[in-house]
Amino acid sequence: MSHTEEVQQAIEKHSKANIDEYIQASSFKPDLQDSIRGHIALNWKSWFFYRKLSADCARANVGLHGFSMLWKRAATECFADGMWLEGYLVQRGGRSKPSDIPAPNVQWPDDPVDPVQPVYEALQVEKELLEDVLRLCKAADEAEDYALEDVLETRFLKKETKHVKDLGDLLQQCVRISKQPGHGLYHLDKELRETKGVVPWSQANNPDNTDLLLQAATKDLSNTALFPS
């Protein structure tokens, strides 16, 4: 066979090929790709839920702008996570197959204005995201897809675990202040406004901060007054 024929044969072969399949690792099976798409869809659903809460809290009847920022932040994070995972799916040779995003069925009570039930529902949303990451980790492990396992653990698992605790603490605060309505909610919302929607105890719920303690404690290792040989 001449060189020209060989080239033509290669062009013929690869032009008919599914190049997505060329780049897919053998462990990246269709079921696993479906599982990833399931988590992307859950992120869009959660994004919609948080958008609704954010809009409710910004209403004049509710007027909780700190809470509104908290939900806006959560919505943006869900959106970013969905986008990230969609990009990852494509990077691995998968494709996006969107499904309908269900409308959220949540309402911030405005007569009287009270945070307990919607915050409880937000905690459930975050818990569902965490459980779904765990489900995906299990699927990745079973498929021996260590690349997916790695990104789930580094990017999602730690973060979602923290979000669940952050919202658990928020629910506890809400239950506490709601026993005497009004004043406490004003202050909690004010705190959230000052931090632009970051829960004030966010850093307390971050075990990685123990690394900062270690850094601070060992900063002056050469100082023999502090660290005698």
Ligand SMILES: [Fe+2]
């Ligand atoms: Fe989250």
